[in-house]
Amino acid sequence: MAKTAIPSTAAELEDMISDRSKVEQLMNDGDFPEVIKAYAKTIVEKDTDLKAQIIEQTQMGLADMLGDGTVTNEIKRINREALNSVGSGARSALYNKKALGARLDGTFDNIGDVVRANWHQVSKLTDREELLSKAAKANEIVNSYGSNVPADGGFLIPEQLRSEILSLSLETSVVRPRAMVLPMESLSIVIPTIDETSHASNVYGGVTAYWTEEAASLTESQASFGKIKLEAEKLTAYAEYPNELFQDASAFGGFLSQTLPQAVSWFEDDAFINGNGVGQPLGFLNAEAAVSVAKESGQAAGTILWENIVKAYSRMLPTSHGSAVWIASHDTFPELATMALNVGTGGSAVWLNNGVQGPPMTILGRPVIFTEKTSQLGSAGDINFVDLSYYLIGDRQSMQVAVSDTFKFQNDKTAVRVIERVTGRPWIQSPMTARNGSASTLSPFVKIAAR
Structure with a gap:
């Protein structure tokens, strides 16, 4: 130069x-x-x-790109190799260096270490000196992080391990990997939203554009805004373990590392889908914005017709056709696999054409996710077409573990309790009336009615 x-x-x-x-x-x-x-x-x-x-504006720009669909969510699974370091892969999206548990990073090797260090018989373990040293360091940093009830207490799980737990849980979660997850630095946050219910005469709740002559006066219009309040709820996971299991560090750590993420993701997911919003998240099946597709005239109970699927697709927001997914109960598979498109007196299967290859796992080009957490076959919500980018998850980003030796003393077991604070609810509050005035409203949450 x-x-x-x-x-x-x-x-x-x-x-x-x-x-x-x-x-x-x-x-x-x-x-x-x-x-x-x-x-x-x-x-x-x-x-x-x-x-x-610059960093803030870059992050906001990326968030806008994700929010308007410029960047689509094509990654459906987590690269486990990326979990080997905090700053990479899915964990980096979940890890927050400002979270309470970040001060404990590097103290414990795994979640099993956290529990064993808090065990009442830790002095009998072969690695007791190392565990007691780690426990002493943890106690210097935190005595109790119970947000509402001081008695919650317990050990705060290091942020590195908390993010790993949630990263692994993404493997089995339906909602969290596809929703908009917002960190919460307090027990509640307020999220702005556009108060929009119709496109019949305007967009964004009141913005209208006009064709105007030169020098003519302009007609004023403005958007209408609302707000959604997310309040963290307490999710508690509880389990009892034989005291003998605590003696084996590797076995216990491996067992907890497998079972805890699955338990957390299971009950989170269930609430994000079915929750009633009272002391728990509001699931998308119970959202005010959800629309329901009625059954066909004369349709038999517990059946799924191709017409149900087509009409559900037509009720999705047009901007969400590229990001929505089908979420269906596992017991809908026989109906989906055998549903047919009738043409005159004939017809043919529309999902499976032969029994040689596996199912395509897409319907009308969008992925199909089977789960046992939705309604059973024939009930409302047994199959749904949803865009989960319209679902908000508020994550308090702290997780605690407590160990009790008294509750199951007579059984020679130790009780372990894990507390997480999280919430969730749909971002929009009502279905949308289309520009053409159609009687069929639109929504990012579409379910098929009971049959």
């Missing part, structure tokens, strides 16, 4: 750009881009506030 002094202030940059001959020389030498990059680097390194603003 040419021996050009790198500007260190906006004034120096202006002086350099004002010197036409200098700029032309830099351009001819191909050094102009390098000088500008060097200037930007110098300014960012000197101005930490500017650096923070």
